[in-house]
Amino acid sequence: MNERKLHPSQNVLSGEIEVPGDKSISHRAVMIGSLAQGTTHVSHFLDGEDCMRTVKAFRSMGVSIEHKETSLIIEGKGIAALKEPKEPIYFGNSGTTARLMLGLLAGFPFFTTVYGDPSLSNRPMDRVVSPLKQMDAIIDGRGDGNYLPLSIRGKMLNGINYALPVKSAQVKSAVLLAGLLANEETKVTEQTITRNHTENMLKAFGADITTDGLDTKITNKKSLKAIDVYIPGDISSAAFFLVAAAIVPGSNVKLKNVGLNQTRTGIIDVLNTMGANMQVHNQQVSSGELLGDITIGHTALHSTTIEGEVIPRLIDEIPIIALLATQVEGTTIIRNAAELRVKETDRIAAVVDVLSTLGANLEATTDGIIIYGKTTLTGGEVSSYNDHRIAMMAAIASLVAEDDVTIDDVSSIAISYPTFFDDLQTILN
Numbered sequence: 001m002n003e004r005k006l007h008p009s010q011n012v013l014s015g016e017i018e019v020p021g022d023k024s025i026s027h028r029a030v031m032i033g034s035l036a037q038g039t040t041h042v043s044h045f046l047d048g049e050d051c052m053r054t055v056k057a058f059r060s061m062g063v064s065i066e067h068k069e070t071s072l073i074i075e076g077k078g079i080a081a082l083k084e085p086k087e088p089i090y091f092g093n094s095g096t097t098a099r100l101m102l103g104l105l106a107g108f109p110f111f112t113t114v115y116g117d118p119s120l121s122n123r124p125m126d127r128v129v130s131p132l133k134q135m136d137a138i139i140d141g142r143g144d145g146n147y148l149p150l151s152i153r154g155k156m157l158n159g160i161n162y163a164l165p166v167k168s169a170q171v172k173s174a175v176l177l178a179g180l181l182a183n184e185e186t187k188v189t190e191q192t193i194t195r196n197h198t199e200n201m202l203k204a205f206g207a208d209i210t211t212d213g214l215d216t217k218i219t220n221k222k223s224l225k226a227i228d229v230y231i232p233g234d235i236s237s238a239a240f241f242l243v244a245a246a247i248v249p250g251s252n253v254k255l256k257n258v259g260l261n262q263t264r265t266g267i268i269d270v271l272n273t274m275g276a277n278m279q280v281h282n283q284q285v286s287s288g289e290l291l292g293d294i295t296i297g298h299t300a301l302h303s304t305t306i307e308g309e310v311i312p313r314l315i316d317e318i319p320i321i322a323l324l325a326t327q328v329e330g331t332t333i334i335r336n337a338a339e340l341r342v343k344e345t346d347r348i349a350a351v352v353d354v355l356s357t358l359g360a361n362l363e364a365t366t367d368g369i370i371i372y373g374k375t376t377l378t379g380g381e382v383s384s385y386n387d388h389r390i391a392m393m394a395a396i397a398s399l400v401a402e403d404d405v406t407i408d409d410v411s412s413i414a415i416s417y418p419t420f421f422d423d424l425q426t427i428l429n
């Protein structure tokens with residue numbers, strides 16, 4: 001247990017931060033770089049626990065991946081060079097590793113067993129196993145293949161025409177990655193746009209993939225070509241400081257080189273709707289991904305309703321947005337977000353528990369949260385639920401709380417943002 005007691009802060013937030021690389025893009029760089037021919041150099045890689053699970057998975061299949069701080073050198077020799085791992089592969093807490101790797105392992109010509117920590121072992125895998133089985137994959141495990149541990153007997157897959165029943169980039173990506181290895185075209189159709197980093201990364205490595213509105217088609221191209229990848233800062237990590245600067249009076253913070261892919265910028269839209277004092281500058285494109293700097297200062301904000309197509313564009317930011325909503329005038333309604341119930345923990349229940357313990361006024365609905373602002377946060381002892389995003393939300397809440405906030409265990413923060421407390425310290429003045 002790594003308990004952390006945070007005292008009420010008298011400080012404003014000012015200065016600059018460059019948040020670590022994007023978690024979703026880091027996973028994809030490792031996966032696709034490992035399949036390509038040649039040397040892929042990855043810079044500004046997120047070496048948090050989740051992305052290191054993906055690195056270790058490919059190392060166990062014979063890929064040489066050198067890791068130094070935030071750089072990777074991946075020596076890809078193509079799919080044919082991958083070897084059957086000798087041991088079961090451990091995915092830890094990482095849903096993205098599990099779901100995307102299932103798509104790949106289903107098409108690799110060998111046998112694997114995969115498992116995860118207690119949280120991951122409770123998260124549904126049928127959403128990827130079911131379309132993969134329709135592609136002829138051989139996967140078995142608990143709950144008819146719905147829960148880790150799973151075993152996969154890889155083989156040549158058939159293409160599929162798949163309409164996604166869940167608004168999930170992980171499911172879309174698993175089917176596309178399986179499609180990369182299949183013997184005919186695969187097409188996925190989304191209900192609404194979800195993050196498109198798999199498509200962008202595959203395109204950058206030369207895959208035969210096209211997107212038209214909600215449809216994406218991929219065909220097996222025998223060889224992908226290694227490239228150099230710079231990973232933009234993770235907007236899901238930047239979100240904690242965007243909200244901190246917005247709610248702590250007197251603050252003004254610049255976040256540099258943050259990923260601004262439109263499939264991820266729902267939090268920017270929400271902050272703008274609430275009346276935030278925020279600007280985006282220095283926009284540029286790197287390895288197919290838009291990035292730029294964001295400056296944000298404190299100002300009085302008002303409530304809003306968050307629903308529909310924006311939800312997948314800010315799904316991981318909902319805990320910190322809920323904290324934001326406790327500090328703005330009016331009632332904020334978040335709906336259509338039932339997916340939160342199957343994340344690292346049930347994030348609807350966790351957010352309501354943590355913030356109400358700290359004195360906020362909010363309630364859970366089946367698919368969201370209603371937050372009645374504006375409330376003064378007191379302080380108290382809260383659980384992180386071993387969920388990195390809940391732990392970081394509670395830490396940011398302490399900046400506006402009147403008393404100490406004690407978080408039972410902050411070790412999960414290393415999943416997505418190992419330097420979170422150091423970075424926070426650099427802007428507390």
Ligand SMILES: O=C(O)C1=C[C@@H](OP(=O)(O)O)[C@@H](O)[C@H](O)C1
Pocket residue numbers: 023024025096167168169170171173195315316339
């Ligand atoms: O594809 C990805 O990298 C991710 C997709 C989202 O999950 P879902 O696809 O389950 O919505 C998100 O919550 C997760 O943190 C990362």
Ligand SMILES: C=C(OP(=O)(O)O)C(=O)O
Pocket residue numbers: 023050093094095096097316343344389416
């Ligand atoms: C849900 C998350 O990740 P994953 O699904 O990869 O565990 C997250 O990072 O908030």
